[in-house]
Amino acid sequence: MARIIGGITTSHVPAIGGAIHKRLQDDPYWKPFFDGYPPVRQWLAQARPDVLVLIYNDHGLNFFLDKMPTFAVGAAPEYHNADEGWGIPTLPPFPGDQDLSWHMIESLVADEFDIVTCQEMLVDHAFTLPMALLWPDQRWPVRVVPVVINTVQAPLPSASRCFRFGQAIGRAIQSWEADQRVLVMGTGGLSHQLDGTRAGHINKEFDLKFMASMIDDPKWATQYSNEELVELTGTQGIELLMWLVARGALPDKVEKLHSNYHIPISNTASGLMLMESRG
Ligand code: DHB
Ligand code: FE
Numbered sequence: 094m095a096r097i098i099g100g101i102t103t104s105h106v107p108a109i110g111g112a113i114h115k116r117l118q119d120d121p122y123w124k125p126f127f128d129g130y131p132p133v134r135q136w137l138a139q140a141r142p143d144v145l146v147l148i149y150n151d152h153g154l155n156f157f158l159d160k161m162p163t164f165a166v167g168a169a170p171e172y173h174n175a176d177e178g179w180g181i182p183t184l185p186p187f188p189g190d191q192d193l194s195w196h197m198i199e200s201l202v203a204d205e206f207d208i209v210t211c212q213e214m215l216v217d218h219a220f221t222l223p224m225a226l227l228w229p230d231q232r233w234p235v236r237v238v239p240v241v242i243n244t245v246q247a248p249l250p251s252a253s254r255c256f257r258f259g260q261a262i263g264r265a266i267q268s269w270e271a272d273q274r275v276l277v278m279g280t281g282g283l284s285h286q287l288d289g290t291r292a293g294h295i296n297k298e299f300d301l302k303f304m305a306s307m308i309d310d311p312k313w314a315t316q317y318s319n320e321e322l323v324e325l326t327g328t329q330g331i332e333l334l335m336w337l338v339a340r341g342a343l344p345d346k347v348e349k350l351h352s353n354y355h356i357p358i359s360n361t362a363s364g365l366m367l368m369e370s371r372g
Contacts, residue, residue, distance in 0.1 A: 098274050
């Protein structure tokens with residue numbers, strides 16, 4: 094049977110793509126951010142995941158306002174990146190795992206999550222840049238299953254619904270009859286707001302509480318409505334829902350192996366956590 098070996102949660106910001114391209118990892122602005130990732134890469138080298146379930150929010154590359162699924166799961170043989178208009182290089186294609194994709198889709202629908210299935214799917218910066226942070230040579234050693242959650246157009250799924258969706262993803266992976274090591278990743282957040290009178294809003298106190306809750310009290314953030322989460326963390330801070338989905342997919346008990354928090358990267362409070370499954 095498949096085993097969920099652990100989870101990684103990280104922010105995603107388009108400017109990271111430019112910094113990688115210009116090799117700015119040791120630049121004073123970028124160093125505290127990039128320095129978060131080598132411990133995760135060291136763990137990956139010994140944990141050797143076969144497959145990665147990557148939970149993220151598309152920002153208009155694959156889904157636009159005309160057709161906006163709440164939850165979507167990729168089932169493609171390969172996933173391509175494309176120009177989103179940020180002026181950053183597109184990254185090489187990512188190999189899919191169609192066997193796990195269809196197993197997850199069947200399991201999720203049986204579990205009453207009526208997701209959209211995508212046999213073709215472009216992946217945006219929220220998918221590609223975390224991959225490039227984990228595997229800087231961009232020769233992807235894992236097959237992927239992308240999972241997309243709408244955080245772009247109201248109505249968004251609630252925090253508690255997202256956590257339960259994550260639990261259903263966890264059940265799906267664990268019932269996959271393949272001797273494979275599966276890693277779960279959630280990308281988005283933490284607090285940030287890109288537009289309006291509160292542009293630049295960051296809430297360090299909330300972010301740090303949220304990061305701590307991921308280990309000891311994973312349902313903590315589900316006490317809040319999405320309106321409250323936007324008030325607390327900004328209009329794009331709501332992307333922290335991705336972290337809740339990823340955490341829901343992990344076993345109840347996890348150990349925090351590493352974390353980083355740095356303000357700001359572009360307009361974003363950037364967070365990173367590495368959690369290993371226990372029990
Ligand atoms: C920024 C952050 C995001 O999460 C995103 O999707 C786009 C831009 C930013 O801080 O610039
Ligand atoms: Fe984003």
